[in-house]
Amino acid sequence: MTAEETRTLGARLSALLGPGDLVVLSGPLGAGKTTLVQGLAEGLKVRGPITSPTFVIARVHPSLSGGPALVHVDAYRLGGFPEVDDLDLDASLEESVTVVEWGEGLVEGLSEDRLEVHIERGAEGEERLVRLSGVGPRWSAVSLA
Numbered sequence: 001m002t003a004e005e006t007r008t009l010g011a012r013l014s015a016l017l018g019p020g021d022l023v024v025l026s027g028p029l030g031a032g033k034t035t036l037v038q039g040l041a042e043g044l045k046v047r048g049p050i051t052s053p054t055f056v057i058a059r060v061h062p063s064l065s066g067g068p069a070l071v072h073v074d075a076y077r078l079g080g081f082p083e084v085d086d087l088d089l090d091a092s093l094e095e096s097v098t099v100v101e102w103g104e105g106l107v108e109g110l111s112e113d114r115l116e117v118h119i120e121r122g123a124e125g126e127e128r129l130v131r132l133s134g135v136g137p138r139w140s141a142v143s144l145a
């Protein structure tokens with residue numbers, strides 16, 4: 001899968017997402033997490049650009065189409081719970097789609113429901129393995145195939 005195809009996957013996934021949803025992205029450095037968020041942003045029609053934050057850890061991308069905003073968080077530099085709490089993600093959670101890179105083990109407390117997306121690099125250059133799993137009642141009846 002190319003980076004463009006990862007973006008397309010993100011755009012397709014965005015069709016499943018609405019206000020209140022939490023997406024937790026995991027996978028090693030350079031796996032394609034931010035690339036997938038770029039696709040989500042396209043699909044959600046929010047204001048870009050989606051970048052890998054250097055200093056800013058959470059960025060709000062307002063909708064251009066009257067839909068929910070995208071809150072993009074990169075928790076890579078966050079040390080743990082106190083810092084996550086400082087971001088006040090719960091304040092925007094209900095009306096936004098919240099997507100957290102490196103959020104595993106940090107943000108599960110925000111919501112009983114979450115969509116987990118794990119991206120692994122394959123053996124060759126652009127190869128990627130993407131695993132989706134929904135947690136909680138919100139996702140129990142949603143087909144992710």
Ligand SMILES: Nc1ncnc2c1ncn2[C@@H]1O[C@H](COP(=O)(O)OP(=O)(O)OP(=O)(O)O)[C@@H](O)[C@H]1O
Binds near residue numbers: 033
């Ligand atoms: N199939 C693919 N899917 C996604 N990215 C790919 C793919 N093939 C190649 N790439 C390239 O790999 C890089 C992925 O970078 P990206 O910033 O999306 O990763 P990341 O998981 O967010 O990294 P970080 O952990 O540093 O945040 C990009 O340069 C992208 O062009």
Ligand SMILES: [Mg+2]
Binds near residue numbers: 033034035052
């Ligand atoms: Mg990234």
